[in-house]
Amino acid sequence: MNLLNHTLKYLAFALFGILSVWAVIFYINMLDEVYDSLDDGLDNYKMLIIEKAHADRSTLHKTEFAEGNYEIREISRESAKNMKDIHKDTLMYMPFEEDMEPVRLLTTAFKLDKKYYELKVISSMVEEDDLIEDLFFALIWLYIALLASILLVNNFLLKKVWKPFYKLVDQLKNFRLGKHQTFNAEDTNVKEFKVLNETVTSLVLHALETYNSQKQFIENASHELQTPIAISINRLELLAEKNELTEANLETIGQVIQTLERLTRLNRSLLLLSKIENGQFSDTETVSVNAVVSQLKEEFADFAEYKGVVISMEEKSGLNVVMQKDLAMMLISNLMKNAIVHNHTNGALDVEIGEDYFKISNSGAAAPLDPAKIFRRFHKESGDKNNTGLGLAIVKAIVDLYGFRIRYDFDGKHSMEVFVKNPE
Amino acid sequence: MKILIIEDEPDLLDVIRQSLEMENFLVETADTFHSALDKIISFHYDCILLDIMLPGGSGLDLLLELKNLDKSDNVIIISAKDSLDDKLAGLNLGADDYLTKPFHIAELTARVKSVLRRKSFQGKNRIVIGNLELDPEERTLSISGQPLILNRKEFDILTYMIVNKNRLVNKTSLAEHVWGDHMDQADDYEFIYSQIKNLRKKLKDNQADVEIQAVYGIGYKLVQP
Incomplete structure (x- = not known):
């Protein structure tokens, strides 16, 4: 998984959480506002009906909701005294919808001609299910849109921003000690990448230097060893030529010479190998x-x-x-x-x-x-x-x-x- | 025969000096550029062994000086640098031979004697030892006047052994001289024994005055009993 998708993965989770919380708060606020406005409307309506009842007593006989959205019922004085304005949600049969639908109901009481009446005013209410559903879908679309735009931004913008980084990674991937002798990171204006480039370059150059001096060291060491080994063999040969040695001593000298010759061969091979790797055989x-x-x-x-x-x-x-x-x-x-x-x-x-x-x-x-x-x-x-x-x-x-x-x-x-x- | 060794490494100088003295040469040494220059100008030598890298100057400059004195033809360059440029420069300046360090003493002895032979006999370049007469250029051998046919390797072995008469010849040195440089790390050089065996038989059958002795674990020695 690359860095871009990795970011996207975490953003997707984070956005999901944020949007969910946001949706709940938004929903509650929204509903609150809706009720507030509905209740204001009902209160206003109440006033109008009561005024209408003062003017036209026939209004008092409207005891069923029927085509209107209020009903008036006469009640006793005691119950009227105890009654306060109550707003509440309830269900009511709607012939159009052929179903019980939620409505906002205001129950209140008023006094007219020394009689007490109970007034119920209703207002059709937003359907909560529909609202939640709408909100839910709106949020899903918002979520998808956000992710899609982040993906686009990532791919077009971030890719551009991260370009020096990927360049550097590519360069490092192709770099081989012993094959390449220099390393140049591409210029960039971004401070972090600049630091990264400088650090990597100095690291690589240091590795190169160490590698080269190591190679040179092996070559020099083998070279310096050659003559002392050869002299040791020569001296042993001179010693063996003196006729004062027993056969057993000669045998020992012979064994030492053989060992030294093995060392010579090893050293010679090592020197040759170093010379080849150090490119000292250039003429063809x-x-x-x-x-x-x-x-x-x-x-x-x-x-x-x-x-x-x-x-x-x-x-x-x-x-x-x-x-x-x-x-x-x-x-x-x-x-x-x-x-x-x-x-x-x-x-x-x-x-x-x-x-x-x-x-x-x-x-x-x-x-x-x-x-x-x-x-x-x-x-x-x-x-x-x-x-x-x-x-x-x-x-x-x-x-x-x-x-x-x-x-x-x-x-x-x-x-x-x-x-x-x-x-x- | 007077030989000058110009070499700054004391150990190597000592080994070469000891070895050449065993051949009864008169050996002089110089370990710096200037002491070498003094000796070259003041004295005459039959052979000069010259190291290229010297304190105080380059051996090639000494060689140039020798060339001006018309004495460069008996110089053998011994150099640690296995450099083709040095080799060509040295040979162009009239050096007779070039030997890369490290080398076997027997090889050096062979080269020195080859230079001396060419100088001393001028054309008549033969080695006589006992009843053997060997011509390295014509590659012929005769024992008591009777020509004896040897194969290439037998001849090379015999020449190398004769040049290093009474000296111990390391079998590695012999193998590299006769079979070439590619034989290293091949084996314990046991394979050279069969050629030695054939050569011994031929020498014995023809009543040669010399014989090749094995020196246990080290190599061979040609002696004239």
């Missing part, structure tokens, strides 16, 4: 995927043979991509390396190159991998200590950098299919 050239795959197939031949994996290559078409050459090598070599490492003995690695894609599939574990997780940093399916958990993260970063698409599939074989934008 046309690279033949076919040539890269052939070259890597040759480079990996011994490794594949050692692992008992047969590499085959099916070139359905020549495929050229425009990208940084090292990254093209890195992309394909990481995929191929993965396909060899996570394979079994007597397994297969098939590379298929089509017009706008290349697909690397391999035999391996019998269960499919989780496509949502495999491209995450440091996600490891196996407990292999030589696996940095960054290989596919690098692949994904390269694919994203050039706007390619990568898809993982499992149909007994694991396959990675990369769809590239053709340079033509």
